Amino acid sequence: MKKELEILIQMQKFDTVIGKKNVLTKELPQQLNSLKQSLLDADEAVNTTKSELDENQKDQKLKELDIADNNAKITKYKNQLLTIETNKEYKALNSEINHLEKKNSGVDDELIVLMETESELRDRLKENNEAQQKASDELKANEKKLEKEIQEVQKDIEELKSKRNKLAAGLPRDLIRRYGNLIKNRNRKAVVFNDNNACSGCGYTIRPQVDIDMKARNSVIYCESCGRILVDHFENN
Ligand SMILES: [Zn+2]
Known part of the structure; x- marks a missing residue:
């Protein structure tokens, strides 16, 4: 993952x-x-x-x-x-x-x-x-x-x-499709990051458990509000 x-x-x-x-x-x-x-x-x-x-x-x-x-x-x-x-x-x-x-x-x-x-x-x-x-x-x-x-x-x-x-x-195909739809429908932002415990796409607060799951990177985590793919940070630029 x-x-x-x-x-x-x-x-x-x-x-x-x-x-x-x-x-x-x-x-x-x-x-x-x-x-x-x-x-x-x-x-x-x-x-x-x-x-x-x-x-x-x-x-x-x-x-x-x-x-x-x-x-x-x-x-x-x-x-x-x-x-x-x-x-x-x-x-x-x-x-x-x-x-x-x-x-x-x-x-x-x-x-x-x-x-x-x-x-x-x-x-x-x-x-x-x-x-x-x-x-x-x-x-x-x-x-x-x-x-x-x-x-x-x-x-x-x-x-x-x-x-x-x-x-x-x-x-996997379904992930590509989901990513493509987010790019299309969410202002070209499909993957967003944790910005001071809020989704950098919509500003929705990230719950502590979501934060833990996100950091573990064992599964694709979606923002509970905008549905974008949430990652803890964008490493190396
Ligand atoms: Zn969001």
């Missing part, structure tokens, strides 16, 4: 490391995904600002065309003024010229606002480009490393499992 307990302790040591590595198999891909997502977000920010800038440029062009158009009309009407004969026609044409000039002044104001927005958008685009570069650099610097780590962790887990399974071959 002593031998079996030693095997169980060794198996637990492997399973504890496997548990830590299992966490990494989730965390490492998450780290990689988060770097990829940061770059996607940065790309999207660049594209959004670029399309806003495009829109702004189009608006400015339209307004400039509008002003040119109005100016052409104003020039034409001013030339017509020279050939007009009645006062009424003169007044009508003059008022049309005034109207167009007023209109142009309004469009000019709108242009100024658009130019201010353009300047803000160019500043923002510069920031977006810098953030994009940073996200891209960060992904480049870490992608290969993380992919390698993910592969290594998976390989390590396979190796540890194989070592653990080799050890398990030295145990």
Whole structure:
């Protein structure tokens, strides 16, 4: 029985490391995904600002065309003024010229606002480009490393499992099954130790008789509360 307990302790040591590595198999891909997502977000920010800038440029062009158009009309009407004969026609044409000039002044104001927005958008685009570069650099610097780590962790887990399974071959089937169920259902802790007269798995107090049986190592002792395999201590690490 002593031998079996030693095997169980060794198996637990492997399973504890496997548990830590299992966490990494989730965390490492998450780290990689988060770097990829940061770059996607940065790309999207660049594209959004670029399309806003495009829109702004189009608006400015339209307004400039509008002003040119109005100016052409104003020039034409001013030339017509020279050939007009009645006062009424003169007044009508003059008022049309005034109207167009007023209109142009309004469009000019709108242009100024658009130019201010353009300047803000160019500043923002510069920031977006810098953030994009940073996200891209960060992904480049870490992608290969993380992919390698993910592969290594998976390989390590396979190796540890194989070592653990080799050890398990030295145990009776029902004990292997019980151990496996505890690993699965008890937070990867199947074999626990006496921690100041309490189960290190659940904290339940170990009765003196259980303590004596445990120390004798003549049989597998289970915690009376959580059902984990209880040993007096984990020797040599
Ligand atoms: Zn317990």
